[in-house]
Amino acid sequence: MPLQISSSPHLKAKADTPFVMLQVVVALIPATAASIYFFRQRAVFLIAVCISVSLLTEHIIYRIRRKPSTLGDWSAVVTGLLLALTLPPATKWYAAILGTLFAILVGKHLFGGLGTNIFNPALIGRAFLMAAYPKMMTTFTEPFSVDTVTSATPLSLQKFSASLTPLKELFIGNVAGSLGETSALCIIAGGLYLLIRKIADWRIPLSLLGSVIIVSLIAQFLNQANASVLFHLLSGGLLLGTFFMATDPVTTPISQKGRYIFGAGCGVLIMVIRYFSGLPEGVMYSILFFNSLTPLINRYTPRHPFGR
Amino acid sequence: MVVIEEHKHPQHNIKSQKFDNPDKLYLPVSQHTGKPASVCMEKGAEVEEGQLIARQNGYISACIHAPKGSKVTDITPWYHPNFGRMESLVLKCTKESKSYKTRSNVGGLYPEELLDIIQKKGIVGMGGAAFPTHVKLKPPKNIDTLIINGCECEPYLSADYRLMKENLKEICKGVELICRIVKPKKVIFALEDNKSDVAKKINLFSSIKKFNIPGLETTVLKSTYPQGGEKQLIFSTTRRKISGDKLPLDVGCIVQNVATCFAVYEAVYLDKPLIERMVSFCGDALEEPKNIWVRIGTTLQELFEKKILSFAGEPKKIISGGPMMGVTLDCLNYPVLKGTGGFLFLNRDAKNYEEQPCIKCGRCVDVCPMNLMPLMYAKMVKHEEFGRLNEFYIKDCIECGCCAYICPSRIPLVHYVKTGKKYAVADK
Numbered sequence A: 001m002p003l004q005i006s007s008s009p010h011l012k013a014k015a016d017t018p019f020v021m022l023q024v025v026v027a028l029i030p031a032t033a034a035s036i037y038f039f040r041q042r043a044v045f046l047i048a049v050c051i052s053v054s055l056l057t058e059h060i061i062y063r064i065r066r067k068p069s070t071l072g073d074w075s076a077v078v079t080g081l082l083l084a085l086t087l088p089p090a091t092k093w094y095a096a097i098l099g100t101l102f103a104i105l106v107g108k109h110l111f112g113g114l115g116t117n118i119f120n121p122a123l124i125g126r127a128f129l130m131a132a133y134p135k136m137m138t139t140f141t142e143p144f145s146v147d148t149v150t151s152a153t154p155l156s157l158q159k160f161s162a163s164l165t166p167l168k169e170l171f172i173g174n175v176a177g178s179l180g181e182t183s184a185l186c187i188i189a190g191g192l193y194l195l196i197r198k199i200a201d202w203r204i205p206l207s208l209l210g211s212v213i214i215v216s217l218i219a220q221f222l223n224q225a226n227a228s229v230l231f232h233l234l235s236g237g238l239l240l241g242t243f244f245m246a247t248d249p250v251t252t253p254i255s256q257k258g259r260y261i262f263g264a265g266c267g268v269l270i271m272v273i274r275y276f277s278g279l280p281e282g283v284m285y286s287i288l289f290f291n292s293l294t295p296l297i298n299r300y301t302p303r304h305p306f307g308r
Numbered sequence B: 001m002v003v004i005e006e007h008k009h010p011q012h013n014i015k016s017q018k019f020d021n022p023d024k025l026y027l028p029v030s031q032h033t034g035k036p037a038s039v040c041m042e043k044g045a046e047v048e049e050g051q052l053i054a055r056q057n058g059y060i061s062a063c064i065h066a067p068k069g070s071k072v073t074d075i076t077p078w079y080h081p082n083f084g085r086m087e088s089l090v091l092k093c094t095k096e097s098k099s100y101k102t103r104s105n106v107g108g109l110y111p112e113e114l115l116d117i118i119q120k121k122g123i124v125g126m127g128g129a130a131f132p133t134h135v136k137l138k139p140p141k142n143i144d145t146l147i148i149n150g151c152e153c154e155p156y157l158s159a160d161y162r163l164m165k166e167n168l169k170e171i172c173k174g175v176e177l178i179c180r181i182v183k184p185k186k187v188i189f190a191l192e193d194n195k196s197d198v199a200k201k202i203n204l205f206s207s208i209k210k211f212n213i214p215g216l217e218t219t220v221l222k223s224t225y226p227q228g229g230e231k232q233l234i235f236s237t238t239r240r241k242i243s244g245d246k247l248p249l250d251v252g253c254i255v256q257n258v259a260t261c262f263a264v265y266e267a268v269y270l271d272k273p274l275i276e277r278m279v280s281f282c283g284d285a286l287e288e289p290k291n292i293w294v295r296i297g298t299t300l301q302e303l304f305e306k307k308i309l310s311f312a313g314e315p316k317k318i319i320s321g322g323p324m325m326g327v328t329l330d331c332l333n334y335p336v337l338k339g340t341g342g343f344l345f346l347n348r349d350a351k352n353y354e355e356q357p358c359i360k361c362g363r364c365v366d367v368c369p370m371n372l373m374p375l376m377y378a379k380m381v382k383h384e385e386f387g388r389l390n391e392f393y394i395k396d397c398i399e400c401g402c403c404a405y406i407c408p409s410r411i412p413l414v415h416y417v418k419t420g421k422k423y424a425v426a427d428k
């Protein structure tokens, strides 16, 4: 009778890392569906390119590093899909490939692979593309009219020509923007799924959106001409970033206190960029910036031992 | 704290059995926290049931008695779940079980006499740690609250629950005796909400003043793990917090497990040493999970040979204790000890997990009942940064296993903690 010898505990919760990552993919289904609905074959094409390049790169890296492949853990799929959803519909195929390569190689594996990366890989990929192809990454098209008419996003319209997009269109997603960032409805549905299944911690979305609300309320109070709270909540990459990037366990603080700080800080920085900088949107930079602060936040927010 | 599937059905609803005619008994000299007892019988000696066979050795130690009338056939190292091998007395049982008569003058005994009986009868905490009870009941500080632990928060196990269902009056008499020794102002009977039937009965006792227990009340707590851990239990019932380096008595509390109260009752009323206990045998590798009264020293081997237990398929893992804190065994030669609450036999439910990289999700931190940062221990032990372990209060860890239970990357955090503790001690 060969018996297993192992350390306690002998029971484990069902949710393991592949399960957690798979749930993120599941939660992204509505946003993905919306992107395909609004941007048609462009969306299908870019998503397929990003995911397959991501998986392939990861596979080759594991081969080279002679480590057991963790392709089955879905994390490469999450990275590829998330990156695709942040791309403008008219992104060229070579840019999509380069961005994904950069996300996986530099964003993830240069730092040591799953769990040790400091920055969110998808955002690193996107930041790279922003630097390499600034024009392409800021050229947006109207839904359903891909490859033809270029158009400004609601945030740029509001910022540079003071024209407000109707909230209903923002909520549904029928506006110009990155593939998966336009439909607030679908992103919120997926985000709530993550929170309800306890895959993501609610503290970061709460504090992030909370601080966005507070800052935009103050801004509106100071100057009536500023866009409304709802406009800020529903536009740009805020919701996708909040629910799917700022909740990435690897690159955000460990303790609950730290997560509040991370969320609140991100929210404020996003609004500062939206109001005071030359850029229409600041979600990506804010999250990346706070990713870099995460080790510091961790150091100053350890959990206080019971009774001490 | 975590909520875990209970797995207590159906054995917790089945009346306990008794097995009191083993052929052989194996009694390790250390079944308690503290110094091992010293053997006071020669090889070949004939002993009566209840006769002292190994004497208490030092202040924190406990006596060991013969569970049956028998002959000492050997004194040799034998299987011990915590120490691998440990010097043990081997008894060959020769006589029928003894019957015990009730002592008549219990009411007239002084607290010192009660303590003396508890000490002489080798009573130890039966919830797992097996700390000698006479030491615990003689605290150097004032105690105002006595907490009776009937939580049994480990999944699968239901021996304490069966004991409370079947012997609640005796348990309460034991509590009465303990009250006479420590004189608390308040006695809290703590149960989990899956045992509210017991709570009702105790409330009834308390309302008709059936027992002379001062300030008796019940607290029904949520069934979470580790609700029955001393520090968690004291916090849940009294809101007093005890840090890792302090003891319950530092906040004026003593916690006693229900089975220990029952053993105190038997020692004082029946003059019976701790030679028998209720043990849960459970898990999906058993034909029929159940709770059995067995003599201390009975081996698993014998229980299977005598068809008291039978396997349903090949077991993959055998655990002494509960699934969260128990230790795995490599064969059936291990005996029941004073502190053994149960054995677990797993077949389908025994899984091998592969450690994945930590994704820093913080789940382990969120669930740790001592508010520690378990992921740090794993990292530091792997990088051999033992010096920093104490900075993160590794010694506060009660090894409850919540962190490793919840970790999505299947990191054996408790294993790292145990390794880390060894080096952290060596470091100081």
Ligand code: SF4
Residues within 6 Å of the ligand: B357, B358, B359, B360, B361, B362, B363, B364, B365, B374, B375, B378, B403, B406, B407, B408, B409, B410, B411
């Ligand atoms: S639960 Fe596991 S994966 Fe998550 S932070 Fe703790 S050790 Fe790391």
Ligand code: SF4
Residues within 6 Å of the ligand: B367, B368, B369, B370, B371, B372, B373, B374, B396, B397, B398, B399, B400, B401, B402, B403, B404, B413, B414, B417
């Ligand atoms: S660190 Fe220790 S006390 Fe905390 S959950 Fe893990 S085993 Fe339990």
